[in-house]
Amino acid sequence: xxxxxxxxxxxxxxxxxxxxxPDKLNALNQNVLQELASKLEQIERSEIRAVILTGAGxxxxxxGADLEEIASRSxxxxxxxxxxxxxxxxxxxxxxxxVIAAVNGFALGGxxxxxxxxxxxxxxxxxxxxxxxxxxxxxPGFGGTQRLxxxxxxxxxxxxxxxxxxxxxAEAYRLGLVNRVVPGEEVxxxxxxxxxxxxxxxxxxxxxxxxxxxxxxxxxxxxxELLEAGLTxxxxxxxxxxxxxxxxxxxxxxxxxxx
Ligand code: COA
Numbered sequence: 549x550x551x552x553x554x555x556x557x558x559x560x561x562x563x564x565x566x567x568x569x570p571d572k573l574n575a576l577n578q579n580v581l582q583e584l585a586s587k588l589e590q591i592e593r594s595e596i597r598a599v600i601l602t603g604a605g606x607x608x609x610x611x612g613a614d615l616e617e618i619a620s621r622s623x624x625x626x627x628x629x630x631x632x633x634x635x636x637x638x639x640x641x642x643x644x645x646x647v648i649a650a651v652n653g654f655a656l657g658g659x660x661x662x663x664x665x666x667x668x669x670x671x672x673x674x675x676x677x678x679x680x681x682x683x684x685x686x687x688p689g690f691g692g693t694q695r696l697x698x699x700x701x702x703x704x705x706x707x708x709x710x711x712x713x714x715x716x717x718a719e720a721y722r723l724g725l726v727n728r729v730v731p732g733e734e735v736x737x738x739x740x741x742x743x744x745x746x747x748x749x750x751x752x753x754x755x756x757x758x759x760x761x762x763x764x765x766x767x768x769x770x771x772x773e774l775l776e777a778g779l780t781x782x783x784x785x786x787x788x789x790x791x792x793x794x795x796x797x798x799x800x801x802x803x804x805x806x807x
Contacts, residue, residue, distance in 0.1 A: 553566070592645070673731055759775075
């Protein structure tokens with residue numbers, strides 16, 4: 549069977565995961581989703597501190613859900629495929645380690661949704677995002693109608709969802725949808741640099757900040773603050789926070805153990 553997912557620890561604590569179906573522009577089929585889920589579960593339990601997710605080749609990040617998988621399915625089978633995709637994307641969003649999307653080329657439909665599920669994104673200058681679904685008589689079903697409005701506001705999100713118009717990298721940056729836009733050959737080095745910066749922080753602090761920010765989107769007013777206070781108190785009880793404060797006092801670099 550083809551190796552649809554490539555992975556390697558490119559430097560200490562930083563894992564690079566590549567969706568590898570370049571002949572199909574890295575379209576997401578069941579096989580990719582399954583592999584991705586098991587890899588993420590393994591990363592969750594590992595010493596890895598930051599993950600970079602990208603697509604093979606220079607044209608596409610991911611060209612969407614695999615249209616062949618969608619074409620001939622009954623509503624029930626399609627429901628299962630969509631739920632599988634939604635669960636994998638949620639796994640990415642809720643992973644204790646940050647996942648950085650290195651958007652090396654276009655991110656269409658499920659590819660746009662995959663990028664939206666990643667907490668951080670770096671895009672090539674030539675990359676663009678779009679939802680072609682409505683033009684195919686379909687609609688985004690991997691969380692796109694839920695995450696895009698939260699990311700850029702309902703009005704603008706609806707325009708992109710309803711028209712299928714391309715959202716270019718520069719505009720994505722202006723809207724706060726990507727952290728940086730860089731020349732194509734710089735996408736991976738920049739993603740690695742960002743991952744390295746995060747990997748140098750205390751892992752529990754990184755985990756709790758991710759959870760607090762994510763939780764805050766779903767909780768109104770003071771409930772979000774209560775979540776923040778709870779996680780901060782927990783964070784303050786870790787060995788790493790004692791080490792961080794001791795290092796500050798002793799004017800040295802902290803050595804975090806992830807405890
Ligand atoms: N699912 C399955 N296969 C896909 C795919 C997808 N979403 N997107 C591209 N592919 C496949 C093509 O079928 C083709 O395979 P083949 O060589 O076996 O025929 C291969 O990838 C290359 O794509 P091709 O269309 O020949 O390249 P192109 O440069 O002419 O066009 C796109 C590129 C991205 C504009 C075009 O492939 C496209 O519109 N894809 C669908 C995008 C989409 O609607 N995504 C949302 C899905 S819900």
